[in-house]
Amino acid sequence: MSSKDSVIPFVFDALNVRGALVQLDVAWQRMQGEHKYPGPVADVLGQSAAATTLIAQSLKFDGSVTLQVTGNGPLAMLVMQSTDSLDIRGMATATEVPDDATFASMVTNARCAVTVDAGAMERPYQGIVEICPDSLAASLENYFARSVQVPSHLAIVSEATFCGGILLQQMPGEQPIAEDDWRRLGFLIATLRAQDLAEGATSQLLQKLFAEDDLRVFHARPVRFHCRCTQSRVEEVLRMLGEAETRAAFAESGRVEVTCEFCGRRRVFDSVDVSRVFADQVQKGSASIH
Ligand SMILES: [Zn+2]
Structure with missing residues (x-):
């Protein structure tokens, strides 16, 4: 079964790990709209869209997740937002960025803020980490480790017409999983390539990626591009x-x-x-x- 613009949540039967797989195509294309982002900026924006959706799909309440990157480099500002019902929107502002710009060259002195807003009932929770020059995924792994203390592996990829990724998280409050298992899962999702997601987020892809593990795969949830401006x-x-x-x-x-x-x-x-x-x-x- 292949469905696009969707998230598939799953859990490992034998390990205290939950995960989700996302692929966005129409939503991602609409988000880019008339912006004509330089390739490297679009790449980071697509990865942000995948990551923010992956965080938002785990919300257990009505609210939203906002990812913001600000810095002195060519990528001046990026903001990505997803509601708990997976309505996403996002944009970036950047100065001149050459087509071969690396992530590190765009994010000088940049910080990444993740804000989780649970609506009117509670104060929003915000965690801020320095951007790691390696990648946005590494920066967000730092956020999970330091700000929310949930060990996480994140793999995110972006192409012109689709983007996606996988988030694995140890379940809070449960026994931590063996270091070897955790490292093995990290290596497995690091093999994710954009092309693997060309056909959408599928349970077959999950079975292939985690061939040694038994997974419980839940129903896919749709994601859509939706702006909240009024x-x-x-x-x-x-x-x-x-x-x-x-x-x-x-x-x-x-x-x-x-x-x-x-x-x-x-x-x-x-x-x-x-x-x-x-x-x-x-x-x-x-x-x-x-
Ligand atoms: Zn709008």
Whole structure:
């Protein structure tokens, strides 16, 4: 069975290890949209999409996972977000990056932050690690080891039209597995190549990869590209920008245009819209006084 844009969770019968396999194609292509990312930047973005989906699929509550990379190198900023129901979106900003740029050359002094937001009930949990110049996967393994103390192996791959990966984690609260077994599993997933995922995330691929182990493979869960931007959130951004700034932008071109960096959706505000956005604010302001 092959299904694309999906995650397959699994557990090892004889080892306290759980895992998930992800492949994204349509979602990944839509995320790239009109961005025309340089190859090496797209590569990191695709790997981030796979990794963030793998983290989000393990959430046991309504919430979201946001992965953010910021640094002084050519890859200035990357943000990737997935909800617990596996709606993902993400984007990156980078200066000039040659086609043969290495990961290390793009992420000078970069940090990686993973924020797990459990909705309104709890404060978001954030872990921050230095980016390891070897790879994004190594950086995230550091995050799992240091911030959440869950030993993890991560393999992530990205191509122009699809990306994917595998996450293995020792089960928290259970007896740690033998060092030899854990190392063996790490070697196995390190053999994952992008081409292995060309046909999607399949249970056959898992059986092939872990031929010596008995796995319990669960139903595949669909993943989709979905941006959470809304008209009211964009209006909120204009209010934060301030009335003077917004009116100045308006005076320049006769309208205010806001384009969502995630999905490319363009929203245009005319003079009536601008007045309404700031009139609402006045009403809200007076309402809070009384
Ligand atoms: Zn959007």
